[in-house]
Amino acid sequence: MDDNYSFSIFPNENFVDLLIFQYGWEECKPLHSFGPAIRNHYLFHLILSGHGVLRSAGPDGTDREYELSAGNGFLICPGQVNTYWADEKDPWTYAWVEFDGLQALKRLEQAGLDMAHPVYRFRSPLAHRPVRQEMESIVRSKDASPLFLLGHLYLLLDALTQASSSRRELRNQSQKSFYVQEALNFIAQNYHRDIDVQQVAAACNLNRTYFGRVFRQMMGSTPQEYLIRYRLSKSMELMRSTDYPISQIAPMVGYANPLHFSKVFKKEMGVSPRTWRANDEQVRRQPARQGEDTHE
Secondary structure, three states, X not given: OOOOEEEEEOOOOOOOOOEEEEEEEEEXXXXXXXXXXXXXXXXXXXXEEOEEEEEEEOOOOOEEEEEEEOOOEEEEOEOOOEEEEEOOOOEOEEEEEEEEOOOHHHHHHHOOOEOOXXXXXXXXXXXXXXXXXXXXXXXXXXXXOHHHHHHHHHXXXXXXXXXXXXXXXXXXXXXXHHXXXXXXXXXXXXXOOOOOHHHXXXXXXXXXXXXHHHHHXXXXXXXXXXXXXXXXXXXXXXXXXXXXXXXXXXXXXXXXXXXXXXXXXXXXXXXXXXXXXXXXXXXXXXXXXXXXXXXX
């Protein structure tokens, strides 16, 4: 393994409140970039040194750019289109952890992080120190047990809340969080089928209008926007990890008509699926291996 990069996948365990999917760190080369891409889970980067830029789509779909440096962090939410790249003269080194679970949204919001507010800035260097310590405890522990890693994820989220300059107190939204999690679970289990927002709302036993309002309040996007981006993220996983043709991938992610899939993909990502696959850095950097899921 290279000395400037580390990547690990969390062992397959049945945790519900919080679950880590992957974690690692990388010392990036000048202008090293990733994206545009969409994630299925929350992905938090902490910048250990250097500078870089995050381009992230807000809840309204508008792209915003954030210039970041050592001590900052940035969050990528499920279904959110993003691109980020290292500075040309002082490229960043960052650590990351990808996670999800019933408690993930609530804990991130307490730290002032969501789709509309993706950047972490500390209120003081002293308060920030535990954030870096906990992140390093995760990414430097390749052979640690699942409980060790989860324990440090809890400590990391608590440290973020304590250190964040934008931390906030949350109102009791446990019922709404439950409905949203039910919706996310339904989408994850059925995205490859011909489902629509009405069916997602019905799975939660909610009126479609009320469901849409709750979902947008909690997730920062409409259910339809999330469903589209979730499907596209799955299609990108397949384009990276298999050599399946686009016409075969489209129905695997819920689009019976490959032409319609291509139109939706181009509208969201700015390029056709075929062009995205050809230009994707990961595909060019290493042979496609069916079933493999990596950070970059």
